Amino acid sequence: MRTPLVLDPDRAAALVRDGATVSVSSSSGLGCPDRVLEALGDRFTATGSPRALTSLHPIAAGDMYGIKGVDHIARPGMLRRIFAGSLPSGPSRFDPPLVRRLIESGEVEAYNIPSGVLFQMHRAAAARQPGVLTDVGRGTYADPALGGARMNAATPEFVSVERVAGADWLFYPAVPVDVAIIRATTADPLGNLSYEHEASRLGALDQAYAAHNNGGLVIAQVERQVGERLPPARVHVPGILVDVVVVVPEQMQTTQTQYDPALSGEEMRSLEQIEPLPWGPEKVIARRAARELHRDDIVNLGFGLSAGVPRVVLEAEHQDEMTWVLEQGPVGGFPLTDFAFGSALNPHAIMQSADQFTLLQGGGIDVSLLSFLEVSAAGDVNVSHLPAHSHVTAGIGGFADITAHAPVIVFSGYFTAGRGRELVVGDGRLEIVTDGPVPKFVPEVAQVSFSGRAGRDRDQRVVYVTERAVLELRDEGLTVVEIAPGVDLQRDVLGRAAIPLLVAEDLRLMDADLFVEDAHEFDLRVARPRPELDVEVAR
Template sequence: MSKICSLKEAVSDIQDGQTVASVGVIGWITPDELLKGLGDRFDQGDGPRDLTFYFPCGTGDAMDIGGMDRVAKKGLMKRIVSGSYINPVHPRTGERPKLMQLIKQDAIEAYSWPIGASMQWLREVARKSPGYLTKIGIGSYIDPEQDGGKLTAKATEDLVEKVSFQGEDYLFYRSWPIHHCFIRASSADEFGNLSFEDEGLMSSALALALATKACGGTVVVQVTRQVDRYSRPAGMVRIPGDFVDKVVIVPDQVMVTDTPHDTRYLSPARLQLDTLPKIPFGADKIIGRRAYMEVPKHTLTILGFGASSDMPLVMVEDGALNEQNMHEYRFTTEHGSYGGVVMTGWQFSTNMWPEALVDGVTQFDAIDGGLCECTALAFAEFDAGGNVNVSKFGAANPGAGGFIDIAHNASKLIFTGTFTAGGLSISSEDGVLRIDQEGKNKKFVARVGHITYPVCTGVAERSQEALVITERAVFKVLEEGLELIEIAPGIDLQRDVLDQMGFVPKISPTLKTMDAWIFRDECPVTV
């Protein structure tokens, strides 16, 4: 019996109060038609109501690929647990995502879990264990002694507990059932065997299917095409049809935002670095240049979303990353793409010209095992105690993503971001930096609004090496806090650095001036 069905049939048996999970990484591998179909069913008055949604990662971009915004409806969504959230201002409407509006209105129960936990938790659900036990996240916002990952006042249930096991503290994410899951693949046969040949990622697709089936639930899949059974080599089929219940054909599903299809995300063949976009000269390029000076060769380096993901593109433009030495730099992201060039913006998460791809849960096995020795991560706030925040600040509640697991387990940490935010404007002439307009928001504060990761703890307890790199200053993180070790040429220490901080850092007795070439529009040398 064929598992191919209509969109209406695919979402017809979801009932009030059940849990629906979905794969998706921003726009990548998002089953957008399935989520839209469920939202449309609710809008048409056919229910269901009061659902719990589980998204291991932020799903969709809240714009052309709506993702989690498709089901962000009062009455439909009662609770959401997500590894990250999407919070851009829509370029055409100027609105925040519908989901973020519900969170700001305290209209739903919203929880933010680290992506490492949201991925690994699926394995525990699949094997019917009591839950996921980990030390990662202790002392951060997910710790119940902080706020337990609760984003809204309505979120009152403690989904994460702090427990003692063999005399040590752990965080425990207890298991609960998944009744339906939505996943996306490229091709399916009538039995539901799935292959991912057109996808830049696989993410949590397999883990979601296994967890849902272990709970007696229904696995629904969105694919581009139907193929004949027995027509593909077994190695191409990444999810057996035994774990699939319904398949919907969506011929026009796009690869990712602004990219209907691009083979550069699928294969290392035909390397063409001159086709990559260029980062315009400004603070981000300056930060990217200074940051890539810290990346060791022949070391697996994992990049996070934001300013840090600009770094490989800056390296290519400067000639520091080229066809001859690309194999010497080992770049990946938390989502499992290896080799090639990590992309930035809405294309972040996968790499152009990748050499290998693993699924999301396996990638966090590698991360949690400390195999990604070096990392570059963006930051929103740093405080006097050496705590970093990327998860909740100002009007943004993006969550931690994979930040906590990555930061906890890497040996070398490179944090990147502008010194201030909200209107910062800089210029440079002859390698001298000028602050034309200071940002209105300080990012170095007395105390962060959310502790995403306690960096000083990692430095003290696990001998981590950590730097904070901005367009005008570089800090080293010590056990007791931040030490200023470099400032940009042309920068006044008091006016442009110390007066823009909410605390006074230690100043190195050998304070250096950053290299002038970093601040020139055109890189004068091949680094």
């Protein structure tokens, strides 16, 4: 019976050959096999090998604080090509992060592939299928007409448009994998892996399949190895796929945080420890976004301002009236922010990311709460790129997958940007002391992360929530439907956008309670209609 080698990180890194295609499991600092990546980088510094690697990072390539994740291997000559759902963004000890420097200088070929698609590319590679045919990314930066997911001029074309069954689809070719570097909590003598201390399993199984089925190598970094076989129900990655086990006893739950059993679902913890969102315009935006939620909703949550919504929901004691789902895998529980983003306290379930994206891509949720950097006259949203500040944006992540078919999308953001902006909220109104000099509602966005035209074609309800106005994407155009008390429509809204905005005939004031610090209570909307069940049959 085959058993894996148990090696230290340096000896494991020595097995990676020049020119290999390496798939790494991580989501920023969550679940990152950082010690093995560090050993790879150290080996290259010492010997000049392995060279010319292609790396794949389905969700994110490691966090941005110091040298972490992909930055270990982001060396000129070591990294030739990278496919990433998202990238370290900043602030960083290195500004921009090392991988960003290589991309911006054109020293590596780089693709920003939607995370769900990138997981599916692994499944396609494992099954020896040609690739992924999907509408995720149509009309966005991933569409060949808008760049084909390429991140610099040195990167060749990759994504194509194919006509199948009378419709146009994006085709993302499968990329055969030579080495998968994954992470788990425990390995047994046969190499079976369990994830009891992990906040997510991410896509480790599919990445292992992709390497193993291609005759490649699977390296698993774990916290511990046990002498007895694991109970089969606890095994997530079977030992037949694992070639090398690297034991790292000091492995943290994320690259910045220690083990917390409430994140891995092993313990339940009171939510009293969750601090209320600080008072200010961001809380007003989160409160207004929360008003779009209904009882019993299945709600996806993204990064940015929208991440504050669960805290205002908790403050209003509605946390048990909806179910949060995160692309990293948690279902239910309370979504966390900062270093633990992508995990949840007290999750009901922790799915594989690849399976979670099946739910998200197919629109199996009620609403998605996301953020925006820019919005165009057509309702397009940019969340993935600002040319003057490319290192402060992480990239697309699961944004394109989630927005492809979500029935309702609520985008949150400030109406303007730039230094000097001073906004005061209180006493039931908003006071704009000094406005931001940079409009965020613009003729065209720097990069299309969400296509307004596609959203209209799919009959999605699209709402844009800001501190001073709420807008909707309608067939006739971007329309202001609410303004904040204390705001002048012409001066502060229409006059501060770089595009003409329509105004609803029934323009309303935003609820004054949104702008009162202690008025945290609100009523959720009634539950959405669900398929009716025949009670008599059920009995």
